[in-house]
Amino acid sequence: MKWEGKRRSSNVEDRRGHGAGMRxxxxxxxxxxxxxxxxxxxxxxxxxxxxxxxxxxxxxxxxxxxxxxxxxxxGQSFTTETNYPPSAEEDRLAAFSETILADTEDVWNKLLENYREPTLVLFSGQVSSACGSASSATGPFYCPGDEKLYIDLGFFEDMELKLNAPGDFAQAYVIAHEVGHHIQKIMGITAKLDKLRGQVSEKEYNQYSVRLELQADFLAGVWAHHSQKSLGWMEKGDLEEALNAANAIGDDRLQKQATGRVTPDSFTHGTSAQRMRWFKKGFDTGDLAQGDTFNAVNL
Known part of the structure; x- marks a missing residue:
């Protein structure tokens, strides 16, 4: 992926080296x-x-x-780890993440009239958000309460070493997926799903959660479609990297690796095949109207 030298977003909070303390x-x-x-x-x-x-x-x-x-x-306070020097590789990943975020801004500002640009928070170890405190083990997440994306850059190394999902476009897919959740917040989809919590069974709510996640995968694919159309920065093998990442984080695959068995009723993000299919659909069509996962008969 030819991303060096491209615009980097200014909507970034670098909290690396800060603990998540609350007052x-x-x-x-x-x-x-x-x-x-x-x-x-x-x-x-x-x-x-x-x-x-x-x-x-x-x-x-x-x-x-x-x-x-x-x-x-x-309010919120942070304790600084004075002995936290980010490595050159980590700083490279920070620059990469800021570049990908900038391009999501360019794409979605064109596609959505009411788009609000989210903030990317880079952290190490632990972080506090409007959704509560989280550790690096949580993985990347989006908090609708403060409209911020949170990521510990060490997750990208975990993708490569633990999930066997290397590659810069795989990393771009992760960021674009979280931006997809931000778009769902803007569209009111997240609020509708939150209202269902406690009103339906856990099994039914999990099914809605799967549809929410698959739609975020689709939106990541829509971003990739329009990004490639305008910049042409994808290289041979990049699409396969994103699809491999989607495959690696499917509920069925993760459950199989962790417990040796699969429990479909507990799925919250979708199977590997579903995640790959919806990302690919977004990438192939680039059409927001094709991403209504909530009314789709076959996921």
């Missing part, structure tokens, strides 16, 4: 600036600051952490 509270309220200044520079405020600094000296903690809490700070 209670809703953040600093600017309306409190005036009253707080009066308090801090009063006799009582100076005593408080003096005690905080003294305590910090004894404990070796940062006094700004205490003062931040006193000033109403809160």
């Amino acid at each position: 209670g509270g809703g953040g600093f309220n600017p309306l409190l600036i005036g009253p707080l200044i009066k308090i801090l520079f009063s006799k009582t405020g100076l005593i408080i600051i003096g005690l905080v600094i003294a305590f910090s000296v004894v404990t070796g903690t940062n006094p700004l952490n205490f003062l931040g809490g006193f000033l109403g700070g809160g």
